Amino acid sequence: DQQVKQNSPSLSVQEGRISILNCDYTNSMFDYFLWYKKYPAEGPTFLISISSIKDKNEDGRFTVFLNKSAKHLSLHIVPSQPGDSAVYFCAASAPFNKFYFGSGTKLNVKP
Amino acid sequence: DSGVTQTPKHLITATGQRVTLRCSPRSGDLSVYWYQQSLDQGLQFLIQYYNGEERAKGNILERFSAQQFPDLHSELNLSSLELGDSALYFCASSVVSGRDEQFFGPGTRLTVL
Numbered sequence: 001d002q003q004v005k006q007n008s009p010s011l012s013v014q015e016g017r018i019s020i021l022n023c024d025y026t027n028s029m030f031d032y033f034l035w036y037k038k039y040p041a042e043g044p045t046f047l048i049s050i051s052s053i054k055d056k057n058e059d060g061r062f063t064v065f066l067n068k069s070a071k072h073l074s075l076h077i078v079p080s081q082p083g084d085s086a087v088y089f090c091a092a093s094a095p096f097n098k099f100y101f102g103s104g105t106k107l108n109v110k111p
Numbered sequence: 112d113s114g115v116t117q118t119p120k121h122l123i124t125a126t127g128q129r130v131t132l133r134c135s136p137r138s139g140d141l142s143v144y145w146y147q148q149s150l151d152q153g154l155q156f157l158i159q160y161y162n163g164e165e166r167a168k169g170n171i172l173e174r175f176s177a178q179q180f181p182d183l184h185s186e187l188n189l190s191s192l193e194l195g196d197s198a199l200y201f202c203a204s205s206v207v208s209g210r211d212e213q214f215f216g217p218g219t220r221l222t223v224l
Contacts, residue, residue: 043215049212
């Protein structure tokens with residue numbers, strides 16, 4: 001049972017434009033969400049997180065938006081850079097519970 | 112470099128065999144997590160240990176087992192291997208537990224022939 005879904009396996013964006021990666025979840029108990037970035041031959045690295053008490057969290061070029069009513073979160077990267085090309089995973093957890101990861105979206109930023 | 116090390120990097124074995132994957136967490140981290148990533152799948156949580164004790168269990172098969180030793184390194188044992196066990200196995204560590212940021216190792220790629 002996929003409780004966290006990333007329905008777009010891949011996304012291609014021009015350098016300098018905005019990248020929007022989407023993630024949907026089904027469990028209304030989830031209250032903490034994270035995004036991880038993964039380069040080939042490396043493990044995932046933490047990018048940004050958001051708690052359900054907020055609807056937006058920003059860190060430099062990266063902003064995560066949370067829409068609790070729609071059970072949807074998105075990661076915006078502005079402006080996109082070729083070095084951002086990677087696989088992005090979203091993850092979610094409920095209190096005192098493990099994290100559930102999505103299947104990932106492969107972002108390609110074209111120079 | 113996350114500070115989490117995993118050995119070996121690659122492992123090729125046959126069906127029915129048993130293998131052991133090893134993970135050393137970041138210095139000071141007490142929690143270790145194991146994940147499986149099959150082809151085109153997300154990271155599937157297998158199991159978590161905290162300071163030597165099992166803390167949480169995910170979709171880990173009965174053929175799989177893990178432990179965390181007093182020096183906090185962890186091993187994931189996979190037995191009676193099947194073709195479908197071929198995957199990337201990641202270890203992650205965090206300072207304590209729960210909502211802490213997890214630091215991932217580079218993974219072990221297991222191929223079962």
